[in-house]
Amino acid sequence: MEYKCIPAPDEIVIEKSGSLTERLINKEKAVRAFAEIINDEAIDGWKFHSMESIAVTEKPGCFAALFGSKAEKTYFNMLVFSKDNEKPSSVTKNNILSEE
Numbered sequence: 426m427e428y429k430c431i432p433a434p435d436e437i438v439i440e441k442s443g444s445l446t447e448r449l450i451n452k453e454k455a456v457r458a459f460a461e462i463i464n465d466e467a468i469d470g471w472k473f474h475s476m477e478s479i480a481v482t483e484k485p486g487c488f489a490a491l492f493g494s495k496a497e498k499t500y501f502n503m504l505v506f507s508k509d510n511e512k513p514s515s516v517t518k519n520n521i522l523s524e525e
Contacts, residue, residue, distance in 0.1 A: 427510050429471055433502035434458055462504060471506035478502050 437458050439451035463473045478500055485494035 474505040474507045
């Protein structure tokens, strides 16, 4: 199995005001943004696996550290995709059985 990670959209802004129908349409637009990414990856054979949140710590540069800047932790989401390896494994069930 092979895995691929890509950044998820940082933020999707929808309008909260309006009728119930308008709010549902706005939520659908937000979901569609993710569906488009997933469908684009599916064209190349990637299957959606999960969405994960990870923390990244950015250390300040030398100059900034001299002036008291601290490391900043940022969280972001990534979409994880998987697909079967195209390379056949050298160890297969048939190989193991034939060696016995």
